[in-house]
Amino acid sequence: xxxxxxxxxxxxxxxxxxxxxxxxxxxxxxxxxxxxxxxxxxxxxxxxxxxxxxxxxxxxxxxxxxxxxxxxxxxxxxxxxxxxxxxxxxxxxxxxxxxxxxxxxxxxxxxxxxxxxxxxxxxxxxxxxxxxxxxxxxxxxxxxxxxxxxxxxxxxxxxxxxxxxxxxxxxxxxxxxxxxxxxxxxxxxxxxxx
Amino acid sequence: xxxxxxxxxxxxxxxxxxxxxxxxxxxxxxxxxxxxxxxxxxxxxxxxxxxxxxxxxxxxxxxxxxxxxxxxxxxxxxxxxxxxxxxxxxxxxxxxxxxxxxxxxxxxxxxxxxxxxxxxxxxxxxxxxxxxxxxxxxxxxxxxxxxxxxxxxxxxxxxxxxxxxxxxxxxxxxxxxxxxxxxxxxxxxxxxxxxxxxx
Numbered sequence: 473x474x475x476x477x478x479x480x481x482x483x484x485x486x487x488x489x490x491x492x493x494x495x496x497x498x499x500x501x502x503x504x505x506x507x508x509x510x511x512x513x514x515x516x517x518x519x520x521x522x523x524x525x526x527x528x529x530x531x532x533x534x535x536x537x538x539x540x541x542x543x544x545x546x547x548x549x550x551x552x553x554x555x556x557x558x559x560x561x562x563x564x565x566x567x568x569x570x571x572x573x574x575x576x577x578x579x580x581x582x583x584x585x586x587x588x589x590x591x592x593x594x595x596x597x598x599x600x601x602x603x604x605x606x607x608x609x610x611x612x613x614x615x616x617x618x619x620x621x622x623x624x625x626x627x628x629x630x631x632x633x634x635x636x637x638x639x640x641x642x643x644x645x646x647x648x649x650x651x652x653x654x655x656x657x658x659x660x661x662x663x664x665x666x
Numbered sequence: 667x668x669x670x671x672x673x674x675x676x677x678x679x680x681x682x683x684x685x686x687x688x689x690x691x692x693x694x695x696x697x698x699x700x701x702x703x704x705x706x707x708x709x710x711x712x713x714x715x716x717x718x719x720x721x722x723x724x725x726x727x728x729x730x731x732x733x734x735x736x737x738x739x740x741x742x743x744x745x746x747x748x749x750x751x752x753x754x755x756x757x758x759x760x761x762x763x764x765x766x767x768x769x770x771x772x773x774x775x776x777x778x779x780x781x782x783x784x785x786x787x788x789x790x791x792x793x794x795x796x797x798x799x800x801x802x803x804x805x806x807x808x809x810x811x812x813x814x815x816x817x818x819x820x821x822x823x824x825x826x827x828x829x830x831x832x833x834x835x836x837x838x839x840x841x842x843x844x845x846x847x848x849x850x851x852x853x854x855x856x857x858x859x860x861x862x863x864x865x
Contacts, residue, residue, distance in 0.1 A: 481685040488678045489669070542683070602826075623826040626684070627801070
């Protein structure tokens, strides 16, 4: 099985106090963690790529735990999440899709109430490419206040034979959320949707 | 450090940590790490010419402490373990380059040095005007001896939604190490005296 080789890790935490409106008593916190890994399938077409999913699981779990720690949060205070991947020029979009299971299930393992599907996006891009990683409520996808996205990228990656695999988490609604829809306080939390 | 009572009106704070494990096939052990602490603040002088920039100098002192401490905390190291540092600012379009200078140069350095212990060397800096998402390459140098060649570096910082026209983005970067694979000679950190800030 291919080995997971990590070249670098980038962790970003943002505290948002306001966006032109009233200052939040507790800032809205958003975090992102990205690992720059070697793409074992770069440069050629490989039919059977699923073994790498298993290999990525320990990395996914470690990234989820490290991100919560970097944010100074715990499994109960994370309210939103998302994931993404940027595949370097020598790879294909399908390689990014390998991140769906290890990225998603790692967060659902460490975030307490997490019945909702983990929103995701991915693309093939050059060094310095940025990805807008979508965020939804971790327990009910329709919670409108928690829809957000976090831009993630790094100037020196992904090289052609690399991939960025990304997890993001948030601690609440957008800082001036006021566009209606389902509220977090109203969810049933049974089906991951409402 | 609480942010509520500051002169600086902060819209957001961000920290970025880079941890480099491998470069061009070579293991980096221990990994080299750098952290940027960034504040997006309101520019009190946006849209008008003010001769006296005192308020921005006060903000500079506040941010030297706030961002210096946050950057060190993000690396999870003791202040004395910081090896290099740098600072920078991006001024939104309704301000002027001098606003960045007023924050960065008169009073930010002292509190930053307190946050990293010592810091005999000049704090390298960069500044520019820019719009939302503008990247800034913040220069880095060894904190006690500017000629240490292994620690000349830079870290790119950017925030997609800042600075707005009436804002200033201020960044402080600290590291626990030099470049991942330094091998171009010059003064080495272990040979630096760290008295005059140069060697």
